[in-house]
Amino acid sequence: MNPFRATSRHVGEHVAEWSIRIVASFSIIVIFLIFIFVFREAMGLFAGPKEAAEAVTQVPADDLRPEVYNPDVMSLEERLAAEAAAAESQDVYNPDAVLAQEPAASNEQDVYNPDAVLAQEPAASNEQEVYNPEVELGTPAPTTSVATPETPAAELADRSLWDKLTGSVWQPVSEIPKYGMVPLFIGTAKTTIVAILIGAPLGILAALYTAFFASRRLRNIVKPAIELLAGFPSVVIGFFCLSIIATYLQDLLGTTFRLNALVGGIGLSITVIPLVYSIAEEALSSVPRSLREASLALGSTEWQTAYRVMLPAAAPGVFAAVLLGVGRAFGETMIALMATGNAPLASWSILEPARTFAATIGSEMGEVVWGSEHYGILFLIGSMLFVVSFGLNAITELYVKQRLIKRFQGK
Amino acid sequence: MAKETPIKARTVDFSFYYGSKQALYNISIPMHQHRVTAFIGPSGCGKSTFLRSINRMNDLIDGTRHTGLMEVDGTDVYSPEVDVTTLRRRVGMVFQKSTPFPKSIYENITYGLSLTQNKPKSELDGIVESCLRRAALWDEVKDRLHHSALGLSGGQQQRLCIARAVSINPEILLMDEPCSALDPISTGKVEELITELKDAYTIVLVTHNMQQAARVSDYTGFFLMGRLIEFDRTRTIFTSPAQKETEDYITGRFG
Numbered sequence: 046m047n048p049f050r051a052t053s054r055h056v057g058e059h060v061a062e063w064s065i066r067i068v069a070s071f072s073i074i075v076i077f078l079i080f081i082f083v084f085r086e087a088m089g090l091f092a093g094p095k096e097a098a099e100a101v102t103q104v105p106a107d108d109l110r111p112e113v114y115n116p117d118v119m120s121l122e123e124r125l126a127a128e129a130a131a132a133e134s135q136d137v138y139n140p141d142a143v144l145a146q147e148p149a150a151s152n153e154q155d156v157y158n159p160d161a162v163l164a165q166e167p168a169a170s171n172e173q174e175v176y177n178p179e180v181e182l183g184t185p186a187p188t189t190s191v192a193t194p195e196t197p198a199a200e201l202a203d204r205s206l207w208d209k210l211t212g213s214v215w216q217p218v219s220e221i222p223k224y225g226m227v228p229l230f231i232g233t234a235k236t237t238i239v240a241i242l243i244g245a246p247l248g249i250l251a252a253l254y255t256a257f258f259a260s261r262r263l264r265n266i267v268k269p270a271i272e273l274l275a276g277f278p279s280v281v282i283g284f285f286c287l288s289i290i291a292t293y294l295q296d297l298l299g300t301t302f303r304l305n306a307l308v309g310g311i312g313l314s315i316t317v318i319p320l321v322y323s324i325a326e327e328a329l330s331s332v333p334r335s336l337r338e339a340s341l342a343l344g345s346t347e348w349q350t351a352y353r354v355m356l357p358a359a360a361p362g363v364f365a366a367v368l369l370g371v372g373r374a375f376g377e378t379m380i381a382l383m384a385t386g387n388a389p390l391a392s393w394s395i396l397e398p399a400r401t402f403a404a405t406i407g408s409e410m411g412e413v414v415w416g417s418e419h420y421g422i423l424f425l426i427g428s429m430l431f432v433v434s435f436g437l438n439a440i441t442e443l444y445v446k447q448r449l450i451k452r453f454q455g456k
Numbered sequence: 457m458a459k460e461t462p463i464k465a466r467t468v469d470f471s472f473y474y475g476s477k478q479a480l481y482n483i484s485i486p487m488h489q490h491r492v493t494a495f496i497g498p499s500g501c502g503k504s505t506f507l508r509s510i511n512r513m514n515d516l517i518d519g520t521r522h523t524g525l526m527e528v529d530g531t532d533v534y535s536p537e538v539d540v541t542t543l544r545r546r547v548g549m550v551f552q553k554s555t556p557f558p559k560s561i562y563e564n565i566t567y568g569l570s571l572t573q574n575k576p577k578s579e580l581d582g583i584v585e586s587c588l589r590r591a592a593l594w595d596e597v598k599d600r601l602h603h604s605a606l607g608l609s610g611g612q613q614q615r616l617c618i619a620r621a622v623s624i625n626p627e628i629l630l631m632d633e634p635c636s637a638l639d640p641i642s643t644g645k646v647e648e649l650i651t652e653l654k655d656a657y658t659i660v661l662v663t664h665n666m667q668q669a670a671r672v673s674d675y676t677g678f679f680l681m682g683r684l685i686e687f688d689r690t691r692t693i694f695t696s697p698a699q700k701e702t703e704d705y706i707t708g709r710f711g
């Protein structure tokens with residue numbers, strides 16, 4: 046007779062305990078897999094230069110691109126024109142088309158000769174008027190086109206700005222630029238939500254696991270490893286998502302779009318996990334040890350203690366971790382740029398591409414005309430990003446820390 | 457002195473190690489049912505280590521091990537078939553520092569019960585009241601049961617921890633210096649409580665307060681440097697100790 050055998054009700058608890066162990070170890074394994082894959086991808090990048098160099102030397106001699114983009118021989122205007130033309134029409138890359146459009150360059154040799162390009166300035170500026178939408182961006186044409194002579198200009202400008210920003214089409218580079226931010230908002234919201242829904246639970250479970258379940262030796266391996274992931278260049282993670290996760294997910298789900306908000310959200314969650322993990326872990330291990338002992342001394346299991354005592358006690362800190370995770374996902378640019386498909390669609394489906402606010406700045410700031418309306422709007426988005434992440438950080442700093450202090454010192 | 461009661465728990469040749477450091481040397485002690493067994497001794501002599509070995513709280517510390525026997529109801533608590541959570545439910549513990557959970561007073565009491573069973577609220581209400589009454593805390597907190605337990609004074613918190621420990625109806629109650637952070641009035645209340653509780657439980661008490669040991673305990677063990685120097689009925693220890701060290705210690709000549 047064993048007077049200390051486990052009570053029958055205990056079986057359910059064992060199941061629960063084992064499932065948390067499995068989920069927690071699974072999250073650790075996932076993190077390690079990500080880590081290993083990312084590292085492998087990174088190794089691929091390091092091994093890459095030789096192939097890349099070969100690729101460059103294999104560029105056909107008759108490719109026009111080096112000439113067109115050569116900054117030394119072209120004026121800024123011409124470069125803009127050329128880039129815009131390149132963006133609008135692939136024809137520029139085709140020597141024949143260029144020849145067709147530019148009778149002046151009848152001699153093919155002239156096109157290859159940088160001096161000749163300079164000499165052909167008039168022809169180039171003609172082309173600019175036809176193809177370059179950014180010239181129109183430079184002038185406040187859209188405002189005047191909507192304006193009617195009777196309305197006071199200022200009031201109209203205000204209203205139309207608001208109307209413009211709340212429109213459902215983001216098309217800043219076009220004949221009539223459209224600056225509707227709704228697609229950007231939707232894109233940001235859905236990728237951030239996916240990132241948090243994946244990243245926060247994994248980060249918190251991993252934190253619970255290393256704080257209370259893992260042996261000291263395991264903790265000493267896992268903790269630095271996850272924190273190392275936080276320092277990983279986001280461009281590598283973006284590349285990893287774009288090349289590997291996107292493919293696997295498409296095979297798995299059979300999605301129409303290879304890059305979509307789900308892939309982007311998963312990519313963002315990779316940066317969210319270590320952040321949530323390290324803050325949640327800190328919050329959990331700052332809960333007095335004596336609470337854990339008190340709970341265990343009442344005959345609770347490790348997981349009951351973790352779940353019912355430690356997690357609630359650390360709730361403000363865990364909440365802070367999630368908030369900062371949101372801020373991270375919200376502001377992350379590179380991964381959002383690379384893995385979401387980056388198309389400003391006003392669709393809530395996570396299997397369709399998305400474009401986030403941050404990615405919009407990242408992808409458009411380089412080409413925008415300085416001082417244009419588009420330029421101003423990108424900066425407006427930038428300010429918004431700043432305000433939101435400042436707000437999230439302020440909330441965690443001021444509110445959450447106060448709560449934590451209160452919680453352990455009474456009222 | 458009352459007649460001998462059955463032995464509820466006992467150790468035989470129990471030694472304990474923190475890593476390579478030995479903290480307890482061949483301890484053999486009986487702990488009698490419905491009696492208060494007190495342990496005294498200078499700081500660092502291993503009293504807490506001994507207490508925490510009974511409900512296996514030392515398992516939480518990496519690199520600890522033991523030799524010898526630690527029996528409760530005739531079963532070695534370190535044997536593989538013992539379920540440690542069941543053991544701890546039957547061997548409750550009150551810590552030196554009060555450790556209320558950052559929850560309401562009510563939830564502090566019901567936590568232990570809720571781990572194993574879902575009792576209806578009406579029944580829980582009754583249990584909360586009776587536990588708080590036993591810990592002489594009911595009158596002070598009955599109007600704020602749903603306020604945070606952290607709003608209580610230190611003495612009230614310690615009595616809450618005692619109420620919490622008795623809520624799951626353990627058979628043995630381990631108390632590690634339960635009064636060291638309390639004022640004399642709270643100490644008096646806790647001592648009264650111990651005397652009342654021993655009718656229902658087997659109490660093992662660690663204290664630095666010689667008068668307290670003399671007042672509330674039936675048996676006393678004197679520890680020194682990890683060894684049990686003397687164990688006997690409290691009256692014997694305090695009136696005619698067999699060992700010189702014991703006499704020196706209780707008369708305040710060292711320690």
Ligand SMILES: Nc1ncnc2c1ncn2[C@@H]1O[C@H](COP(=O)(O)OP(=O)(O)OP(=O)(O)O)[C@@H](O)[C@H]1O
Nearest residue numbers: 474477479497498499500501502503504505506517
């Ligand atoms: N976690 C630990 N790791 C290593 N050594 C420990 C640990 N806890 C206690 N010890 C050592 O074991 C010995 C006994 O400690 P213990 O806490 O049992 O003493 P104590 O009699 O309860 O003292 P006090 O009266 O001050 O509470 C001491 O030498 C102490 O340094």
Ligand SMILES: [Mg+2]
Nearest residue numbers: 503504505632
């Ligand atoms: Mg002690």
